[in-house]
Amino acid sequence: MGLHMKRWTxxxxxxxxxxxILGFVLLWYILxxxxxxxxFDKLPNPVAVFSAWLSPHPQFGLSIFTRGYYxxxxxxxxxxxxxxxxxxxxxxxxxxxxxxxxxxxxxxxPLVETLRPIPPIAWIPLAVLVLPTAELGVIFxxxxxxxxxxxxxxxxxxxxxxxxxxxxxSCLGSRPRDVFWNVVVPGALPAIFTGLQVAMGIAWIxxxxxxxxxxxxxxGYLIYEDYSNLQFVNIVIGMATLGLLGxxxxxxxxxxxxxxxxxxxxxxxxxMA
Amino acid sequence: xxxGGALSIRQVTKVYDPEGVHVVAVDNCSLEVAxxxxxxxxxxxxxxxxxxxxxxxxxxxxxxxxxxxxxxPLALPGKQVGPGAERIxxxxxxxxxxWKTVLENIAYGPVVxxxxxxxxxxxxxxxxxxxxxxxxxxxxxxAELSSGVQRxxxxxxxxxxxxxxxxxxxxFRGLDAxxxxxxxxFLLDMFERTRCTMYFITHDLDEAIFLADRVVVMTTRPARxxxxxxIDLPRxxxxxxxxxxxxxxxxxxxxxxVHEEALKAFQAGERELA
Ligand SMILES: Nc1ncnc2c1ncn2[C@@H]1O[C@H](COP(=O)(O)OP(=O)(O)OP(=O)(O)O)[C@@H](O)[C@H]1O
Ligand SMILES: [Mg+2]
Numbered sequence: 311m312g313l314h315m316k317r318w319t320x321x322x323x324x325x326x327x328x329x330x331i332l333g334f335v336l337l338w339y340i341l342x343x344x345x346x347x348x349x350f351d352k353l354p355n356p357v358a359v360f361s362a363w364l365s366p367h368p369q370f371g372l373s374i375f376t377r378g379y380y381x382x383x384x385x386x387x388x389x390x391x392x393x394x395x396x397x398x399x400x401x402x403x404x405x406x407x408x409x410x411x412x413x414x415x416x417x418x419x420p421l422v423e424t425l426r427p428i429p430p431i432a433w434i435p436l437a438v439l440v441l442p443t444a445e446l447g448v449i450f451x452x453x454x455x456x457x458x459x460x461x462x463x464x465x466x467x468x469x470x471x472x473x474x475x476x477x478x479x480s481c482l483g484s485r486p487r488d489v490f491w492n493v494v495v496p497g498a499l500p501a502i503f504t505g506l507q508v509a510m511g512i513a514w515i516x517x518x519x520x521x522x523x524x525x526x527x528x529x530g531y532l533i534y535e536d537y538s539n540l541q542f543v544n545i546v547i548g549m550a551t552l553g554l555l556g557x558x559x560x561x562x563x564x565x566x567x568x569x570x571x572x573x574x575x576x577x578x579x580x581x582m583a
Numbered sequence: 584x585x586x587g588g589a590l591s592i593r594q595v596t597k598v599y600d601p602e603g604v605h606v607v608a609v610d611n612c613s614l615e616v617a618x619x620x621x622x623x624x625x626x627x628x629x630x631x632x633x634x635x636x637x638x639x640x641x642x643x644x645x646x647x648x649x650x651x652x653x654x655x656p657l658a659l660p661g662k663q664v665g666p667g668a669e670r671i672x673x674x675x676x677x678x679x680x681x682w683k684t685v686l687e688n689i690a691y692g693p694v695v696x697x698x699x700x701x702x703x704x705x706x707x708x709x710x711x712x713x714x715x716x717x718x719x720x721x722x723x724x725x726a727e728l729s730s731g732v733q734r735x736x737x738x739x740x741x742x743x744x745x746x747x748x749x750x751x752x753x754x755f756r757g758l759d760a761x762x763x764x765x766x767x768x769f770l771l772d773m774f775e776r777t778r779c780t781m782y783f784i785t786h787d788l789d790e791a792i793f794l795a796d797r798v799v800v801m802t803t804r805p806a807r808x809x810x811x812x813x814i815d816l817p818r819x820x821x822x823x824x825x826x827x828x829x830x831x832x833x834x835x836x837x838x839x840x841v842h843e844e845a846l847k848a849f850q851a852g853e854r855e856l857a
Contacts, residue, residue, distance in 0.1 A: 477678070478672070478679075479680075479695075480666040481640060481670065481672050482691055482692040482695065482740070483667060485695070488695040492680065493680070497682070571682070572724070573724040573725075576723075576724050576726065
């Protein structure tokens with residue numbers, strides 16, 4: 311394994327992240343603070359946002375020094391986590407069953423395909439009506455679209471497994487249960503993790519919708535409330551925080567995936583006899 | 584390891600899609616493979632070799648005839664014993680589980696068959712690897728290995744189950760000449776050791792004659808036995824046998840039969856196009 315060169319410089323991935331994000335902030339600064347283009351001049355500029363965000367005594371009551379900020383983050387993260395875990399357990403389970411059993415697929419796929427296009431926001435009234443607390447309602451809204459994304463990707467993952475592995479497993483003496491755990495699950499894992507990354511993104515999107523309408527606290531609620539108070543600096547802080555949390559949570563899913571799929575990362579480099 | 588099984592293929596016919604296109608892939612084909620024999624099957628492309636192998640393996644049902652392994656029925660029309668560890672297939676493009684290490688792949692069969700506990704199976708997998716000089720790759724994933732090594736691991740994954748027949752469908756196709764000759768030596772070595780029955784499909788006549796006790800040339804589709812050629816070259820064999828007069832003579836005989844069938848296939852193709 312001596313073929314890998316390890317150079318202790320900034321890796322291109324980190325470099326790319328820094329350049330693209332700084333570039334975006336710079337563009338934002340130029341549009342809002344330097345050129346002051348019509349309509350853009352109404353937007354809070356990055357200097358105003360960052361100085362408020364980092365200020366111990368923020369003018370609009372929101373910064374990394376205020377307790378409410380962390381409370382909102384905590385609520386949002388908690389809701390996403392609950393919804394995501396639920397979507398993963400139920401979605402992967404259902405997707406594997408659908409891919410595994412033809413009969414189960416025939417009965418469940420039409421229903422899944424009918425419910426899947428309904429946007430999370432459309433579920434809000436019924437969720438609020440049926441579920442005992444608003445909290446559960448928000449979690450349900452966050453869960454629902456992420457769940458369908460997970461189901462579909464898991465199903466496609468099972469379908470994409472080469473028939474030859476099923477044959478190899480069966481002539482080595484596998485029972486159906488062995489095939490399930492040794493072929494279906496690991497074979498679908500790459501697609502499952504692609505699905506989970508998508509699901510994580512969808513969960514954040516739906517969360518904000520749910521919190522805006524049915525929530526108490528949370529970043530979506532914060533944005534909605536500051537909209538009524540016309541505090542745009544706080545809204546941008548909320549948006550940026552959502553972006554960072556979304557990025558971080560997707561990265562965590564990716565990391566977990568890489569850890570569970572060691573075989574994916576280890577391809578043969580040089581020639582061997 | 585156990586001795587091989589005798590395979591008896593009696594008047595087997597296989598029709599794909601009997602209600603629709605109706606492709607007769609194998610037609611009234613009979614073939615006896617003795618216990619511990621190394622049988623090599625050659626024949627034109629698309630003649631039905633893989634189809635017959637799939638029926639023996641239990642992946643496909645036959646339409647007529649019967650197949651027996653040591654007098655136990657494997658397949659009758661509408662009654663098929665499914666795939667099992669007494670007939671293990673080594674696939675054309677390789678079928679090691681990419682998500683399992685070499686050790687886990689080899690140990691897989693005995694564990695799922697409940698013949699060995701996991702650590703016992705891994706110990707004997709390790710021992711097998713050591714015997715063939717492949718130690719050091721136990722924890723590698725298949726994708727990290729050259730295709731020649733992958734093939735050897737796959738053959739070990741089959742042999743650890745002490746199958747009665749190993750069914751190999753062009754297992755060395757796509758390997759370069761050097762890797763191929765390493766594989767031939769390896770396979771013959773394993774054959775001497777285990778004496779399990781080998782049913783080996785190839786397009787390569789040198790390979791066929793070098794490995795086989797008997798070469799069977801199939802007709803163009805639908806497959807039937809055209810010619811059986813006993814390979815009386817002494818074992819153990821090494822590459823020097825390739826230059827002997829006897830070898831060339833056998834190859835000539837096989838070549839003629841294959842050529843005749845290939846020509847028929849070609850003409851049939853032209854008729855279809857006309
Ligand atoms: N599932 C199937 N349905 C219909 N026809 C099939 C099916 N599988 C194979 N065939 C046809 O049956 C014939 C025999 O195919 P088979 O794969 O057994 O040939 P082969 O001798 O193994 O060929 P090759 O040397 O190219 O591997 C071919 O004409 C093929 O098109
Ligand atoms: Mg074939």
